[in-house]
Amino acid sequence: MTQHFHRGILFYHEAAGQGNIYKELGQVTENLTQLCDELTIKLSKEEGQIRSYCKTLAANTNEHAYDVIFILGGDGTLNELINGVVENNLKIPIGVLPGGTFNDFTKTLNISQKPMQASQDLLASQIKSFDVIDVNGTYALNFAGIGLMVQNAENVESNQKELLGKFSYIFSTIKTVANPEIYKYELTADNETYSGETSMILIANGQHVGGSRIPLEDLSPND
Helix, strand or coil: CCCCEEEEEEEEECCCCCCCHHHHHHHHHHHHCCCEEEEEEEEECCCCHHHHHHHHHHHCCCCCCCCEEEEEECHHHHHHHHHHHHHCCCCCCEEEEECCCCCHHHHHCCCCCCHHHHHHHHCCCCCCCCCCEEECCEEECCEEEEEHHHHHHHHCCHHHHHHHCHHHHHHHHHHHHCCCCCEEEEEEECCEEEEEEECEEEEECCCEECCEECCCCCCCCCC
């Protein structure tokens, strides 16, 4: 064990992924208590609760404040936490545990895709800094998307996601690709300006999107 903390908090989302969080929660917390003297477990029942709680953490500067945050959930739950941490300038390390459908950023971190094993991986982990993408004041850790991929994600119904998991995205993709929205764009990157028409733009920070690795060898989330 390379790191130890005084007080930690574990956020988890009961509806993350296919809704099987409770099967893993007990084993995960057993491992995490080896990293912390005290561990608080907090359920996120709806979108926005984690982000709101981060604002509360920022206002709590007394000796009982947390010095590590753990997150057990899918990519959406992790994204909410990242926004809460960055916008409130919380200088607290985050331990990420997979609990969703694709768990893209945990794959970039080379963490096991099973929550219990991932929590064991954290026992030997070290703190590192990673980049975040700023999109007009909203933050993304893994990627930012415009167009087709956003439309596809919005078309996935929550009940289908629970029942079908990754297949729900495949069915949604078939419907979305059949009727894509085309729009004009102008993009400036590295002092170069690009313009044209497209149905999708992907700005990648992590190495995985939608469960698959992006075929770019020089892509780094902490460069």
